Every structure is written in C-alpha cells, then in structure tokens.
Amino acid sequence: MALTIEQMVDAVVKRITITELGNTALHPEKAAQLIRELEVSTPMLGPTRRLDMKSDKRDIDRVGFAARLMNVAPAEGETIVTDTEPVFTSNQLSVVKAVGVVELGDEALEDNIEREGFEDTLIAMIGGQAGIDLEELYINGDTGSGDPYLALIDGWNKLAGTQLTGVASADFDPTLVEGMFEAMLVDLITNNPVFLRLRAQMKFWTSWKAENDYREVLRQRGTDLGDSVQTANRPLAYKGIPVIPVFNMPAGDTLMAHDDNLVYGIRRDIRLEPDRLPRSGRTDFVVTFRTDANYEQELALSMPSGTPASREEQAP
Template structure:
C-alpha cells in the first residue's frame, strides 16, 4: 500500500504533506487533492502511510507504535511491586500501606531523510519506460521501512561515522545497558543458551510466559535448527508437543519474521536485521557473534512524529526528477527489566 501512495504522489506533480492524528481506516482510499500543485493527505490516510512503512518489517509489525505530536514525549509507567500481602493478626492495627511506584521513560524522535533521483534518459531508455519511476518509488518505500527497522534495532549514537546508526540508540544497545545481560562467552547456540535466558528473566514476567518471544538473527536460528537435526538428544519433546497442540504459528507478515521451533515452549522469531557480525567481548574472541533476546515483542516502543512529507521535483538544468522523503522517528524499551540478552553467541562458520 505504501507503493500505491508513492505512485499517487508521483501523479500530483510536487509535494505530499500529511498530519498523523487519528487512526488508520483500511477501507478508505488514498485521496490526492488537486489544490495548487500538491496533494493533501487527511490524518487517517497519513496514519496509514506510516503503518504501511512497517508492513514489510518484523519488529515494526509487533512493536507498540506511539503517534507523537511533539519531538519528545514521556510515557508513564505504573507498578505495585510484589509480595505485598502479609499475615494479619486478630484485633491488630499494625498494617502499613503499600506504595504505588510511578516512573516515566522519555521518547525522542530524530529527523531522517531518504533521497533519490531519476534522469530523463533512464526513463526513456529503460524497458519499463515511464513505469520505471513508479517501480523505483516502490523499491525505495520498501527500503525505507527496512532502514527504519535497522536503526530501531541497531542504532548507536557512538558510531559517529555511520550516517544512519548515529541518529539514536536502538533497542539492542538500550537492552544491553539496562536489561538483564547473560554472557554467552563464545558458546554456540543451543538449548543451554535459551535455558540461561529463561532463568535470567524475573519471575514476575513469567506469569505471562505465553506472550514471551525469543528474538534471533537468521544465522543463529539456522545453527539451532541444524544442531537439533544432527543430534536427537537436542530435540525437546515438549517443544514438538507444543507445536502440535498450538497448531501452525501465523506469520508476522513480513519477508521474514516466521516462528521457528519452540525453545522450552517459547517461540523463536527470526529478525534478520539483528547483527550477527559482532566481535566477542570475552577474552580472546574469534569468529562472528550475535545475540539472543527474550522479551515481550510489544516491549519495543516506536515513536513517530505525526508529519510525513514526500517531495518530488523536476530539475530542468539536470533533466532529472528528484525525490526527498522525511520522517521523524525514535525508539525506547518500555520495561527494560523484562528484557534478557544473551550476548556473544558464536555464529558457526
């Protein structure tokens, strides 16, 4: 659907500007106004545009999305702790009120842009002709979604030379700084790795065990599948039974994001953009490493500023069409205490 919207933007001549208030209505078509030389999207249609930017992603599909009216917003959290009840004695007024814990997390967006251009010669000489412009717009829309997911996961402000990653810290860096970190120490992915992750998760979150998910890169999942197929001792009958009882797990709708065999009854979700080329942080590391994450998928919060702008201009002196797309986005972990990372898991060569 994002492809259709960009194609409509092409037809309007110059500019598409939309606000982001309201909710998406899947039954509403994309309206392009004829006022001036641009088209105006109403708030619901703009919301759809942002939703579809994440349509081909994995984390963007399941994360909690916050539509922001300003560059920075605060998300309130509330908790009551655990083990609040106590033994009561007859005719005894020694009770103490339990405290409610309030806290906030800050979510800040950064302005990102995507630029591309097409020369008139490329449109004239290509086998697709004028349709090439729409084709390229569709490819760029898909890549925009991939890049946004990439920075949401792997953003790192200390990487000052990386044009994308330096925008803001992604959830991997936030989780390693504030969550529960388990040292993989260069071990290969196995049931032991998943077992350590589960044991590191605080027990109060295990009350929602059916909602937990392991998140892993593609190669580590492949290594795990290969190891279980090679050694029958690595197969967990409970996981086989879980697959049969629960039935087929529905796809998350992206090019990846399928659910691999369970690890101790918890599905493993493939997230291809999780880095698996990291250098180990243990003594004398060798080879490439990745991370295994355990959390609730909606623990990832993606904040989106409510203005999306796509510009299209024809430059006579260059004889080319130039596109510029802007968006503002940020990410945060709502509850870092409910996130476990097993780092330094070695990827088989």
C-alpha cells in the first residue's frame, strides 16, 4: 500500500530531527549541514565569526591593556614597575526568534520525496534562503525599523561605534566613492590607531552600487587595471584593503571591519517542523533560528552613510 504524503513527510522529518521535551530540532549533523549552507550562501556569513550558543545569551569577551605593558627592567632587588592592568570588557549576544517557511506543493513532494538525497536538498533549500535573510538582519537590523523582521535586533550597521556621513559632505563628498573609502581609513588612523595592526585583515564590506562606482572610476583611468576591472570579474581593493560587494548592504552604506570583529550567534537547537495544509495542496516546513549579531569591539571599524554616485570628475 502506497504511503500518503503525510506519512512520507513524517518519515523524512523523523530521519533528520530529534525530539526533546516536546520540541523538534534538527539532528546535530543536519544542523551543522544547514549552518554550512548558510555560510556559503552570502559573502559575509562565511568569513565573519559565528559563535555556537548553548543558551540564549553569550558574552563576546575581549581583554586588552589600557597602556604600555613593557617597561625598564628593575635593578636587582627592586620590584617591577607597571603602569597597566588588563581591562576586561564584553559585548553580548542575546538571541531572538526568527522563523522561515519553505513551501512545497504536493506534486513537487511526490516527485522528489522518495528520491535519494531529498533531505539534503531540503536542507540546502532552507540554508540558501535563510542565509540571505539572516545576513540582511545582521547588517540592517534596527529595533526602530518599521519592518518587523529588521526590528528584531540592532545589527552591525546600527551598532557601529564610528558613524561617518556624506550628508552635506560632512565627512566625505558623497559623489566620490574613493573619498568615502579614504574617510573611513583616515578615521581609523586618526581616532583608533591601536587597531591599525589589524589593517591586513580589514575589508570594505560595501554595496553593489558602491563597488560598481569604484569599478567605473578605475575603468576611466585608461590603464591595464582599468581595462581588467571592466572586462573581468576582478576583485577590487582600495590601498590594499579588499572591496567586497554585499547584496544586502544598502546603497549608501559600507562597513570597514576585520572578519573576526563581526560576530553572530546561532543556538544549536535549530527547529524544523512540518505544517501540512491539505486544502492548499502543500506542506510548509517551518524553520526556527534563535540568533543575534554584535561586535567584539565596535570602535575597531567605520560605517559611513551617503550614496556615492558615479561622475566623470571622479577620474583624475
């Protein structure tokens, strides 16, 4: 006797989940697979720092020194003189629930559910889109937003400790994309030089528009570099710092930060539950993440706003 769709869905869910205290969560192996799908789905989630969370809160600890550690060696019999002590501070991750739904019609389920690897296909479908959506939340989250999803948390752009603006050319000329990059670099050099030791790890996480504007500036210079950025998908850099386009970055925003400073956390118990809707002829797979984003050190970066626009006068 052939299985009903309900029975087939139930069998699939039982193979990839575990049930504890009445809650259905992905099996740890499948949860790890889903996380891998998240990380490859967007430019930022793979390189930045993910923390696995066992509870709803986790500190992002940092230890530093307020002044010079080393000093002149004392004479024999004298005590060592030190002017500094370790400073222990932290930011915190405090998770919120984010829910997503994958809708599969009955025909699609019947055609695929018994095929080898269907569970992996389902995990890949969820991970690919969930990664894009979570990256959007981590970047653009703002508890004052009119978008209920983005209002779940304050994200990286909102939490950045250094905020520059191109409005009325206050910090840089908003028509010059190179001026925006330079303003961010100069701000770090001027106001937070201690973080210059991380320059080799820094990146400009920018919008596709700003990256395209910068590519246009280089094209107009009539050099071999200008030709190559026009005809090939060549990665860009400004003064040696990679310029990485991010689909979810708003057109007027850019983050200058090193990867490990951008932190997000996901609780290990990722829930996946089917919701059968026979009248609609489909089954919804509901996935629930508990997650948050923050910085290790919010001063070790710059975040400008103000949309650079391509102009002929950008090229020298």
